[in-house]
Amino acid sequence: MNQGRRVLLTLMGAFFAAMAARLLVSPLVPEAVAAFETTPGALGLALTGMWLSYALVQLPAGVLAARHGARTLVVSGLLVTAVASGLLAAAPSALAFGAAVVALGVGPGLYFPAAAALLAETNENVGSALGLHISGGDAAGVVVPLAVTAVTAAWGWRATPLLGVALALAAAVGCRLALPAPSETAASPASSGRAELRAALGRVFFDPRVRRVVLFAACLAFCFQSITSFLPAYLQAAHGLSPAAANARFSLAFAVWILGMPVAGRLADTVGTDRVLAATVVLLGVGVAVTVLAATPLALLAGVVLVGLGMTWGGVVGAKVMAALGEDGRTSGYGAVRSAYGVLGASGSVAVGALATAAGWRVGWSLLLVLVALALCLLARDARHASAD
Incomplete structure (x- = not known):
């Protein structure tokens, strides 16, 4: 398998994990509202914080990828995602739950610009590669809600974010092993x-x-x-x-x-x-x-x-x-x-x-x-x- 295809397949799986960790929150909103005796508006504020952190972190992520290497940022973003998912599962209060939700935006924000840079460096058809990469993440939207239903019914809602932990950790290991080292790619x-x-x-x-x-x-x-x-x-x-x-x-x-x-x-x-x-x-x-x-x-x-x-x-x-x-x-x-x-x-x-x-x-x-x-x-x-x- 050539390098471009290996990078694309690896990052499609990684983006699936990063997207899944965020999408796990949405089906849990009614459970969290009941568990913490809070309101949809309060959780909406946390979800806004998640998307806001995701957007803002992308601004410096490109500079960090140039300085430390795209693979480093990809792996770091996935590890941050795993930690945030773990905090979500263990949250003792509505405030802690909301803070963990906001933190869930940071990891994917670090990940995405670095992943896009790697795809551009290793694939001739950049547009097609980016489109396939995004589709890998979007596929999580089909699988995650069904998985949430099954896991919540069997073990309760706190077990559900642990799926995000497992997926993000597995993706981080896969990216560390399969993606080219910083020295192998051109960095600005x-x-x-x-x-x-x-x-x-x-x-x-x-x-x-x-x-x-x-x-x-x-x-x-x-x-x-x-x-x-x-x-x-x-x-x-x-x-x-x-x-x-x-x-x-x-x-x-x-x-x-x-x-x-x-x-x-x-x-x-x-x-x-x-x-x-x-x-x-x-x-x-x-x-x-x-x-x-x-x-x-x-x-x-x-x-x-x-x-x-x-x-x-x-x-x-x-x-x-x-x-x-x-x-x-x-x-x-x-x-x-x-x-x-x-x-x-x-x-x-x-x-x-x-x-x-x-x-x-x-x-x-x-x-x-x-x-x-x-x-x-x-x-x-x-x-x-x-x-x-």
């Missing part, structure tokens, strides 16, 4: 990395085209983080589903999402990124509306499928970001843009959780419709500016 000087970081942040704040894409992507990130944080809890509270049934529908949404992403990417190459983005955002809005208004199990199932289809924008947004940055700014700019819209979108969990606590789950969930409408307005505005240019 730390000073060069810092200069690129400053330049990339400048594009985010001062380039109007990049700024418009960041705001649009932030709306979608808000929806993504809210859905991945609260869909099982929403289905249980608003529609009376059992934990097993809610987790099964969560898995279904992820399965549709994974299968739909390549189709969305091919359509974007054929008809254009903006048209595909508009279609996926509309599907997302319709799906959210159906899950709010559904009066029958079949209608609710259809709404979940539509939500999954509406989440297939990930690769297409990446293509729009690359187009906005241009060839000269792609290397350093992509991470900065990803961090920027991740930080802005991180408010999704706390906003939906707080509104659900104050006014009920259906009202909290309906907030996503506002973000969908805002995303469509921003996309239309960007299209007008692009045609004017």
Whole structure:
């Protein structure tokens, strides 16, 4: 097996572990609310902290990878993920549980830029390699909710985060053994990395085209983080589903999402990124509306499928970001843009959780419709500016 394929397969497994550790939290929200006598809003604040730490840590992670080697950052990120998962299982209070949830964002934040750098260095078809890498992580969304149901039923909710510990540790060992040592890959000087970081942040704040894409992507990130944080809890509270049934529908949404992403990417190459983005955002809005208004199990199932289809924008947004940055700014700019819209979108969990606590789950969930409408307005505005240019 050549080096590029070995690195890709290893990192697909590693990203599965990193994503699984974070996704384990979402199906546990009802259990944690009951165990700690807290509220969805309080846990939403912790989940927002997790996504915020994930986004912010990616900014210095690239510089650290340049200084210490990408493999070192990948392994370190996985070890931090394992420790945070262990703290989650042992949390004695709501505060400790929330702190562990926030810490779960740090490890994957260290991991992702270093993994992307390794894939770019060892694979000729970088776009394809990055897409397959992401799909490895997304596959966790299909498996994790079902695993949570089985483990929680057998041993209680505190046993569930231990799955994250085991997966992250196994992935760390595999990466240490299979990935090339720092000396075998080209690393940029730390000073060069810092200069690129400053330049990339400048594009985010001062380039109007990049700024418009960041705001649009932030709306979608808000929806993504809210859905991945609260869909099982929403289905249980608003529609009376059992934990097993809610987790099964969560898995279904992820399965549709994974299968739909390549189709969305091919359509974007054929008809254009903006048209595909508009279609996926509309599907997302319709799906959210159906899950709010559904009066029958079949209608609710259809709404979940539509939500999954509406989440297939990930690769297409990446293509729009690359187009906005241009060839000269792609290397350093992509991470900065990803961090920027991740930080802005991180408010999704706390906003939906707080509104659900104050006014009920259906009202909290309906907030996503506002973000969908805002995303469509921003996309239309960007299209007008692009045609004017």
